[in-house]
Amino acid sequence: MPDELGEREKEVLRAVVQEYITTGGPVGSQQLTRRGEFEVSSATMRNVLADLEALGFLEKPHTSAGRVPTDRGYRFYVDTLVKLRDPAPRDRELIHAGLVHESNLDDILSEASRVLHSLTRHAGVVLTPRPDAAVFQRIEFLRLRENRVLAILVGQNGQVHNKALTVDFPVTSDELVKASNYLSELLHQVPLEEARERIRAEMDQDQALYNALTAKALRLGAAATDLQTPERVLIEGTGSFLEQPEFADVERIRALFRALDEKHKLLHLLDRVQRTKEMHVFIGAESEFSAAGDVTVIASPYGTAEAVLGTVGVIGPTRMDYRRVIPLVNFTAQVLSSVLEKA
Numbered sequence: 001m002p003d004e005l006g007e008r009e010k011e012v013l014r015a016v017v018q019e020y021i022t023t024g025g026p027v028g029s030q031q032l033t034r035r036g037e038f039e040v041s042s043a044t045m046r047n048v049l050a051d052l053e054a055l056g057f058l059e060k061p062h063t064s065a066g067r068v069p070t071d072r073g074y075r076f077y078v079d080t081l082v083k084l085r086d087p088a089p090r091d092r093e094l095i096h097a098g099l100v101h102e103s104n105l106d107d108i109l110s111e112a113s114r115v116l117h118s119l120t121r122h123a124g125v126v127l128t129p130r131p132d133a134a135v136f137q138r139i140e141f142l143r144l145r146e147n148r149v150l151a152i153l154v155g156q157n158g159q160v161h162n163k164a165l166t167v168d169f170p171v172t173s174d175e176l177v178k179a180s181n182y183l184s185e186l187l188h189q190v191p192l193e194e195a196r197e198r199i200r201a202e203m204d205q206d207q208a209l210y211n212a213l214t215a216k217a218l219r220l221g222a223a224a225t226d227l228q229t230p231e232r233v234l235i236e237g238t239g240s241f242l243e244q245p246e247f248a249d250v251e252r253i254r255a256l257f258r259a260l261d262e263k264h265k266l267l268h269l270l271d272r273v274q275r276t277k278e279m280h281v282f283i284g285a286e287s288e289f290s291a292a293g294d295v296t297v298i299a300s301p302y303g304t305a306e307a308v309l310g311t312v313g314v315i316g317p318t319r320m321d322y323r324r325v326i327p328l329v330n331f332t333a334q335v336l337s338s339v340l341e342k343a
Contacts, residue, residue, distance in 0.1 A: 004055065005076075011037070012048045013057055014081040017069050021319050024245055028066030071284035074296070074318050078281050078326075085323050087331050091119055095332050099339050105129075105159045110234060112312050112336050117237030120325050122316030123260075125299070126234040127270035129159060129309040136195050138184040139224060141176040149176065151224035156189065165223045171216055179217035187221070196225045233263045233270070235315075244317045246294045256295065259288060260315075270311040273299045277308050279330060283318055294318045298325055300333035304341050312336055 005013070015037060019027045029045035032038060038045065049067055052058045057073035060066075069077065087095070098115040102108040109126045116124035135156040142150040144164065149171070153161040171179075186202070187195045199221045238260055247253045259265060265288035273280045279300040287297045299313030313329050 008038075008040075009048055009052060010081060012045070013052055013069075013073060014077060016049070016052075016058060016067060017073060017077045017081070020068050021321055024319060026061055026066035026068050031066065069318075071286070071318065074283045075286075078283070078322055082322050082326070084327050087324075087327050091328060092331060094119065095328075095335050099332075099335050105155075105340075108336070108339060109310075110236075112332055113234045113236040116312070116314050116328065116332055117240065119328055120314050120316065120320075121237075121240050121243070122314040122320060122325070123238045123240055124236040125266065125270070125297075125311075125313050125315055127267065127274065127299075127311040128232045128234065130232070136187045136190050136192055138180070139187070139221070140180050141220060141224075143173055143176060149220070151220065153192070153224060153227075155192075161227055163224055163227065165220065167220070167223075169216060169219070171220075175213055175216060176220075178213060179220050182214065182217045183221045192225055192227065196222070199225065232310075233266050235260065235266075238315075240316070244319075246317050246319060252294075266315075269297060270299055270313070273311045273313075274301050274308050277301050279326070279333075281322070281326065296320055298322075298329050300329050302333045302336040302340070304337065309340065 012032065015032055015035060016027045019031065019035075029042045029049055032045055032049075033040070033042050040048075049058060052073070053060065053067060056070055057076060058067040059070050061068055095115055098111045099108055102111050109128055113124035113126045116122075118124075137154045137156045139154070140152040142152065144150055147167050149165045149167055151163045151165055153163070155161075183199075187198060190198060199218055203218050203222065238257070241247045241253060241256060247256065269282065269288050279298070282297040282299075284294065284296070287295060294317050295315065296318045297313060297315050299311045301308045301311050303309040312333050314325060316325070
């Protein structure tokens with residue numbers, strides 16, 4: 001058990017993890033003693049490594065090789081031993097510059113995944129807000145042709161949803177403008193999910209209470225706010241896995257890409273982060289990518305003071321620089337939240 005580890009064992013485990021992250025090769029006793037951190041013999045170091053292996057924190061990939069961390073070893077390292085580094089000023093500047101300069105929510109979220117990939121060389125991932133979680137700000141209708149109308153719904157945080165409608169009743173351009181004004185006032189600052197209920201409640205009233213124009217506006221509003229859930233997971237930089245020696249095996253990389261293609265698995269994982277409202281580090285079998293092995297997902301929620309809207313993070317090999325990557329993900333979530341709060 002972790003509480004069985006003494007200070008020497010903890011420091012050796014920390015050194016093994018950090019050495020393996022840096023070199024990518026199994027770590028031996030002589031390699032550790034040469035680091036100058038431990039005033040012990042190679043024989044004593046071998047005994048410590050053997051104890052850590054017996055406890056499940058390390059393993060030998062080959063009988064004659066050194067040792068590498070197991071998922072359990074990484075977990076103990078992340079939970080107890082890692083000494084996090086604040087993002088470098090240049091990294092903070094790049095994150096700020098990328099997110100603050102974008103104008104709409106879709107571009108901001110895409111930039112968040114892109115900048116994390118650029119800084120970490122791992123796949124950047126973003127879980128976008130649910131459409132019905134958006135707080136309604138206004139709606140506009142544009143005539144396309146004949147019986148086709150484009151509805152443009154704008155959320156308070158910059159979310160924009162476009163939906164093409166087919167109408168089975170005559171409606172003029174002037175009526176579309178009046179319908180936009182009426183619905184924008186009726187639904188202002190109401191969550192989209194509640195907006196649909198408010199429209200239904202209005203439609204269920206005695207029809208004698210509203211005129212023909214109001215009836216058309218409510219029918220347009222009902223159709224416009226009936227949104228299908230779009231793809232909610234953005235991923236940037238999955239090709240970065242091909243640069244890692246852990247994924248040189250063809251079957252392993254195939255298993256990973258199959259898991260990435262099955263977006264519902266990643267959606268489920270990121271939804272867990274959103275529900276708990278705190279950063280998570282999923283290592284190996286803890287994530288939905290256990291078939292591929294050696295994969296870590298680091299994700300943090302983002303949102304406004306009123307609500308958590310989504311999740312931002314990275315997917316990479318378990319042999320990643322947690323000291324640097326965890327603060328980068330956390331800082332990106334903070335900046336993203338700040339940008340949305342001001343939107």
